Amino acid sequence: MLDDVEQKILEVMLQDARISLKDLAARVGMSSPSVSERLRRLEERRVIRGYTVEIDPKALGYQLQAIVRIRPLPGQLQVVQKLIENTPEFGECDKVTGEDCYIARLFVRSIEQLDQVLDRIVDKAETHTAIVKMQPIRRRAPPLRLG
Amino acid sequence: MLDDVEQKILEVMLQDARISLKDLAARVGMSSPSVSERLRRLEERRVIRGYTVEIDPKALGYQLQAIVRIRPLPGQLQVVQKLIENTPEFGECDKVTGEDCYIARLFVRSIEQLDQVLDRIVDKAETHTAIVKMQPIRRRAPPLRLG
DNA sequence: CGTGAAATCCATGGCCG
């Protein structure tokens, strides 16, 4: 799926996506034009979806994260999904199998704000809320080499 | 917490972290050196944790994602956390309040691999697994402006 | 697909408003 060079490129870019082509090329032992072409193809193949900046929620005042399991009441599925999408404090939302239709991550500044956000859903869905105490794995790409 | 310029910078960088300073400067209506300085300070303040590449798991063959709630058996908490951390297929893991000690995201290639990964935990914890069917919100930064 | 050299473009640091 990925050759050695592509794997190395992604490993380096996962750590610092703003590295210069020159430095990246040195790290993978190739010339800049080659590495540039490799990147272009990884983007074209959509292995690389894009480049982004990692922002620390705490530095913006979001002291609290919660994982919320959400089970919309009968007939409220679409309404609830739209509500989640339109609430910017939700930073992630997966629609999953099982009784809980949605599992979502919430960034909030306080317990009060958590309460406030959940109150907007409470008459349309059952929710189970778990406060994040620690993040043993904050975010990690899937293994680049087949396991 | 963020002034207008900083907010704009982050908005642009969230979309494309490899944009040149020149283009970024044009987008925020300032000179390159000024924007460069702003970026440096955002990094220094640790609002910006880093720059990374977004990889599409499906393009690497990970056709399936699952959200797993994990409740270690008595005495197995540390063991289970280490096991999760050392299993590269886990792409996220939060330690949370409530009966489920951990909530984790799993990238796998198949149901067989899912079974295989969960089998390594089954004698140390109770698990509830939900297969991801859709991602209404894939990943989103918290609101840059206070809500 | 890769390299190396040349031309263009960009980032950086000093200095002035």
Next chain:
DNA sequence: CGGCCATGGATTTCACG
């Protein structure tokens, strides 16, 4: 704090293996 300008680097293009 920000703009401008000059200089040193980085990126891109192209001819060639």
